[in-house]
Amino acid sequence: MSRKPETPLLDKVHVPADLRSLKPNQLKDVADELRAEMISAVSTTGGHFGSGLGVVELTVALHYVFNTPDDKLIWDVGHQCYPHKILTGRRDRIRTLRQGGGLSGFTKRSESEYDPFGAAHSSTSISAAIGMAVANRFAGKADKSIAVIGDGAMSAGMAYEAMNNAGEAGNRLVVILNDNDMSIAPPVGAMSAYLSRVLSSREYLSIRDIGRSIFKRLPKPLGDTARRAEEYARGLATGGTLFEEMGFYYIGPIDGHNMDHLLPVLENVRDAKEGPILVHVVTEKGRGHPFGKAAADKYHAVPKFDVVTGELKKSASNAPQYTKVFANALVQEAEKDERVVAISAAMPSGTGLDIFGKKFPDRSFDVALPNNMR
Numbered sequence: 001m002s003r004k005p006e007t008p009l010l011d012k013v014h015v016p017a018d019l020r021s022l023k024p025n026q027l028k029d030v031a032d033e034l035r036a037e038m039i040s041a042v043s044t045t046g047g048h049f050g051s052g053l054g055v056v057e058l059t060v061a062l063h064y065v066f067n068t069p070d071d072k073l074i075w076d077v078g079h080q081c082y083p084h085k086i087l088t089g090r091r092d093r094i095r096t097l098r099q100g101g102g103l104s105g106f107t108k109r110s111e112s113e114y115d116p117f118g119a120a121h122s123s124t125s126i127s128a129a130i131g132m133a134v135a136n137r138f139a140g141k142a143d144k145s146i147a148v149i150g151d152g153a154m155s156a157g158m159a160y161e162a163m164n165n166a167g168e169a170g171n172r173l174v175v176i177l178n179d180n181d182m183s184i185a186p187p188v189g190a191m192s193a194y195l196s197r198v199l200s201s202r203e204y205l206s207i208r209d210i211g212r213s214i215f216k217r218l219p220k221p222l223g224d225t226a227r228r229a230e231e232y233a234r235g236l237a238t239g240g241t242l243f244e245e246m247g248f249y250y251i252g253p254i255d256g257h258n259m260d261h262l263l264p265v266l267e268n269v270r271d272a273k274e275g276p277i278l279v280h281v282v283t284e285k286g287r288g289h290p291f292g293k294a295a296a297d298k299y300h301a302v303p304k305f306d307v308v309t310g311e312l313k314k315s316a317s318n319a320p321q322y323t324k325v326f327a328n329a330l331v332q333e334a335e336k337d338e339r340v341v342a343i344s345a346a347m348p349s350g351t352g353l354d355i356f357g358k359k360f361p362d363r364s365f366d367v368a369l370p371n372n373m374r
């Protein structure tokens with residue numbers, strides 16, 4: 001059993017309203033305690049690890065600035081939601097993850113009013129957020145919908161279908177692009193290369209940018225023609241981004257671990273009269289855990305582990321792993337029949353198809369990470 005960390009501030013936060021009664025300069029300490037609590041919990045239960053550790057500061061900042069649960073916070077996939085669960089009334093059950101009858105490892109509507117959408121499939125969050133934003137428009141409510149989507153999930157088609165329609169949602173829609181330059185394994189492909197280009201061509205917004213001129217990135221109330229001219233000029237000046245071309249106001253990149261940057265940007269975004277807005281936040285998967293950082297793909301999800309040494313504890317069961325049985329059976333089929341091919345969406349090792357990929361590289365397709373299985 002690992003010893004539980006000391007968390008004096010976090011102990012006062014049962015729901016986000018408690019968080020909002022704290023001073024902004026206390027939030028970094030809350031985040032540090034939240035990270036320690038998450039590491040302690042996952043070491044005893046196993047579970048998704050790297051993604052949650054990367055969004056600890058973002059989770060605190062979002063619940064501090066936005067009025068959840070009235071503002072709807074939607075986590076894409078939902079595998080990064082452990083810090084969110086700890087802050088939204090479920091800390092006392094966080095060590096029941098991966099136990100029968102315990103907390104779900106993903107967001108789940110029946111579990112909490114702070115989980116407006118449950119997924120586990122990737123790339124659905126923006127569509128869901130648009131739907132909720134439009135419903136609020138019909139109901140005459142000003143509440144926001146905030147989708148947090150990773151750079152890996154942003155490479156799937158459904159995210160584009162949603163962005164194509166985002167204009168419908170106006171300023172009620174906020175998309176946070178959580179860019180950690182990782183999917184489950186290192187990402188490959190056009191979207192990843194594009195985001196790297198955006199990042200390398202821009203510096204992080206500085207405190208000065210945020211304080212003085214972030215509103216310049218949002219439009220002033222102009223007539224339509226004038227606005228179009230201004231947008232055109234702005235696109236030329238900044239080089240534009242794909243997101244601007246799709247009708248978003250793009251803000252970023254922002255350091256997703258720095259509260260002094262996150263809070264004022266999110267406050268501006270919350271109060272903006274125009275939208276939809278996309279905030280490009282840069283984070284580090286596995287942040288704050290040496291083992292998480294050393295092998296981010298290995299620490300996407302983990303079994304129980306020793307907090308001090310990082311040693312992963314193997315299950316005592318002698319039963320063969322389902323993925324291995326499946327992979328070996330598929331290889332046998334493929335040896336008999338050359339028409340058998342394997343398709344995976346960024347999960348070669350999670351599905352066992354990495355074994356198939358080593359034997360039959362030309363018959364393996366990873367639709368999220370081209371050639372990754374070869």
Ligand SMILES: Cc1ncc(C[n+]2csc(CCOP(=O)(O)OP(=O)(O)O)c2C)c(N)n1
Nearest residue numbers: 051120121122150151152153182183345346
């Ligand atoms: C439709 C679908 N395809 C593939 C997956 C497997 N999967 C789980 S998380 C994920 C993406 C992880 O990358 P990212 O969105 O960048 O989030 P991160 O874990 O890096 O925070 C994928 C592809 C899935 N859950 N759903």
